[in-house]
Amino acid sequence: MPEFCDFSFASVHRFVDPESGQSTPLQIATTTNGQGCRLAGRIRREIVAKLPKEVGAAVEKMGKLRTMTRASDEVVDSGLDSELNEDNGVTTPNFPVPIRGSIETSSETALRRMKWVAQVSEYWPLPRLATMTTEDMQNLLRSEGMEAGSEVRHFSGGILSPFSKGVHSIHSLPHPASPNGKILLVGSGPGHPSLLTIATHNALTRHAHLVLSDKLVPAAVLALIPADVEVRIARKFPGNADGAQIEMMEAAVEAAQRGLTVVRLKQGDPVVYGRAGEEVLYFRAHGFEPIVIPGVSSALAAPTFAGIPVTQRGVAESFIVCTGVGRQGKDVKLPGYDRARTLVILMGVARLAQVLKALRDEAGHEEGPSPMRDGPTFPDNTPIAIIERGSMPDQRIITSTLKNIIAALESVGEQRPPGMIVIGWSVLALWGKGDVGVLDEGPVRDYERIGEWLGDASWRVKDGLDVGWDVL
Known part of the structure; x- marks a missing residue:
């Protein structure tokens, strides 16, 4: 009898490969736990309709890539085969991996290779994953041209990870080449396509012959590029950021020398931790003055999407933007606590424990104040927010205090890179009825205002964008 049942059947959909018509491993099941069986079917249909038709094939190809990775000698010899099981626990594709040594x-x-496969799974557009060939997979897993200290001197389609839309080489691009090629160094904003500037939109849709994209640029932005424009995604696998940077710069110069207009596409603003400066100097040294x-x-846009003003009268008089990791993965010295200041840390979520240690480490070393921080210790009750995939439909905001943020992050499961950290009293300034008396009242009410903000909970998690962004 239904009243004695403790289970219900799910409404299931199995995806097929649109090319072969064969079933793929991907299934989606929805259930309302007996509260509306027909509604469960409708919800399932709407979920399926919103996913790319190639999503099942993408799952199948990733499965093949993982099988090839498992079978590699390095993985077998190292005993790390179980690390490839993504269902074993909470993971992040951006977990630090040492810089490749000689x-x-x-x-x-093996560890580096597995992290690279995880990043391919996280960042590559689904249509690109679905079209991977065996040769593509072999190119991904081989280490040719990526050894430490090697300098890539010749551009080859195999060096960069192609997101091809029918064109496989810059040598066969259909656009009429100009005698004078151009290089455009372009910022794509935090992720939402509506936040592209008109200049960036024109560069991508009207002027580009070749787009060299960083891996963090979302598929929704890449989808705006015309189908006859070749798009390549930097192969910045763990420990190879410098090698991938050289590859992209050399690819841009070679294409520009052929008279093509090259768009070097970066997420956010190219000069805010986007390595734009070194690219400008490199291109200039090779005869091209980039635009x-x-x-x-994202340092400004993501907090805004999260309802956090980086400056606010009565709360935050200034803000600092810094990175959570230095060159070649080294630690950086972080700013000290200033009650009237907001601290924005990019590229720090995967290193959250180290960041918190730097901020909370007490002074008292023999050599003086903490070497990890330039200034006073941050109080444990300082508000903090982790903003993942800011401005995108699957945006997630985790708010807590420095004391509880690690537990909060662990509670939500799989991380959603890219993420950023915002620390300071501005995090709670606009919550509910607002709290803009932080500076006037001083720290005497801090524990009380934390209680008013979080209630009986130790943290708060919010998924998705605010109502209205879906139509913008």
């Missing part, structure tokens, strides 16, 4: 053990090679097109920086 000599690597089989375990180090730099600013983008909306």
Whole structure:
């Protein structure tokens, strides 16, 4: 009898490969736990309709890539095969991996390779994953041209990860080449296509012959590029950021020398931790003065999407933007606590424990104040927000205090890169009825205002964008 049942059947859909018509491993099931069986079917249909038709094939190809990775000698010899099981626990594709050294053990090679496969799964557009060939997968897993200290001197389609839309080489691009090629260094904003500047939109849709994109640029932005324009995604696998940077710059110069207009596409603003400066100097040294097109920086846009003003009268008189990791993965010295200041940390979520240690580490070392921080210790009750995939439909905001933020992050499961950290009293300034008396009242009410903000909970999690952004 229904009243004695403790289960219900789900409404199931199995995806097929649109090319072969064969079933794929991907299934989606919805259930209302007996509260509306017909509604469960409708919800299932709407979910399926919103996903790319190639999503099942993408799952199938990723499965093949993982199988190839498991079978590699390095993974077998290192005993790290179980690490490839994504269902084993909470993971992040951006977890720090040491910079590639001149000599690597089989375990180090295996770990780096597995992290690269995880990043492909996280960042590559689904249609691109669905069209991977066996040769593409072999190119992904081989280490040719990526050894430490090697300098890539010749551009080859195999060096960069192609997101091809029918064109496989810059040598066969259909656009009429100009005698004078151009390089545009372009910021794509935080992620939402509506936040592209007109100049960036024109560069992508009207002027580009070749787009060299960083991996963080979302598929929704890449989808705006005309189908006859070649798009390549930087192969910035863990430990190879410098190598991938050289590859992209050399690819841009070679294409420009052929008379093509190259768009070097970066997320956010290219000069805010986007390595734009070194690219400007490199292109200039090779005879091309790039046009730099600013983008909306995620350092400002993501907090706004999260309802956090980086400056606010009575709360935050200034803000600092810094990185959570230095060159070649080294630690950086972070700013000290200033009650009237908001601290924005980019590229720090995967290193949250180290960041918190730097901020909370007490002074008292023999050599003086903490070497990890330039200034006073941050109080444990300082508000903090982690903003993941800011401005995108699957945006997630985790708010808590420095004391509880690690537990809060662990509670939500799989991380959603890219993420950023915002620290300071501005995090709670606009919550509910607002709290703009932080500076006037001083710290005497801090624990009380934390209680008013979080209630009986230790943290708060919010998924998705505010109502209205879906139509903008």
